[in-house]
Amino acid sequence: MKTRAEQCKDEGNKCMKEGKFTEAVIHYSEATKHEPNSAIFYSNRSLAFLKLDQLYLAMEDAKQAIKLEPSWPKGFFRKGEIEFKGGQYQQALVSYKKAMILDPSDSGILSAISKTNKEITKDNKEATRTPILYTFLGLLVGAVIVAADQFLTKAPALQFLPLQVLLVAGCGGIGFAVAKIKRYLIVSQRESCLEEPLDLLKEMGDKPEETSTASRQSPSSHTHHSQAAGKQRMRKGKA
Incomplete structure (x- = not known):
């Protein structure tokens, strides 16, 4: 005879398979009320929140699962999944490696580590390549402006070479600054994904x-x- 908590978990699992993630959260929440010390229920609800893109709530449940069962690899794996989806690849790699230490034979963990390493490499290349690309585009725009001023106007405004060089370099600097601002916004957005949402009622x-x-x-x-x-x-x- 299954307990009420197990029945709620089964209902939640059924909803997960059917893609009814909000209903799954309700069933898993009911399960935690009956068995508040079960790491499995929190891990399952964490996955449901993750499917709903509620990363903060998903992370809170993953941390609770780890707290209840520190030797259970699934808690760290779930934490890594949330961090990966939030674009925090370095933190995700740490979580996956902790899970691998607890269960080295799990092929799913090894696959997740491989996927995360690829994303880290890709992200690092993007962070290095973007400023170079934007700087080059800025220099190109500056060169086009100087050329247009020299050949398409009767009285060029930039008659001296130092001014022409300064304009081209300035455009390149603007391109570099835009790339850095873009990168800053990307990193800030990733960090904000796991921050506690503002409680407007409070x-x-x-x-x-x-x-x-x-x-x-x-x-x-x-x-x-x-x-x-x-x-x-x-x-x-x-x-």
């Missing part, structure tokens, strides 16, 4: 609380001020 709830606190304090402070002013007037009258 943020909105703080302000009314502050306002109500201020309003509660305001009458008493006003009364205190009025009493003090009255006492001061009485003392002046007696004097």
Whole structure:
């Protein structure tokens, strides 16, 4: 006879096979209520969140699975999957290698490590190649501008060679800067994927609380001020 938690897990597994990932999350969540110390349930829900592109929630469940079963390779493997999807390939490689230490015979882990190494190589090449490409394009645009100024206008604005060189170099510098900004935005976007999402209800709830606190304090402070002013007037009258 299966327990209620196992029944919920089976329902969640069925939903996963059918592509109903949101329903799977509900069933796995119910399973964790009945057996909160089961790493399998958290790992399964982590996968469901991953399929929904909820990387932060997926990571929280993966970490919980690792916490409950530190010697279970699936927890580290799940963590690596989330990091890989978020574009954090170096961190994913570390997680996969931890999983491999716990289970060296798992071909799935070895395949994931190989795939991650390829992505790291590709990403490093892209990070090196993009600034060079953008700089070259910038130099090319600068050269075209100088050529157009010299041959397509009656009175060239850039008559001196130093100015022409400066313009071409400036365009190349702009291209290099654009490439660096692009890379920064890519890295920032990857990092933000695993950050905790903003709780708008909580943020909105703080302000009314502050306002109500201020309003509660305001009458008493006003009364205190009025009493003090009255006492001061009485003392002046007696004097």
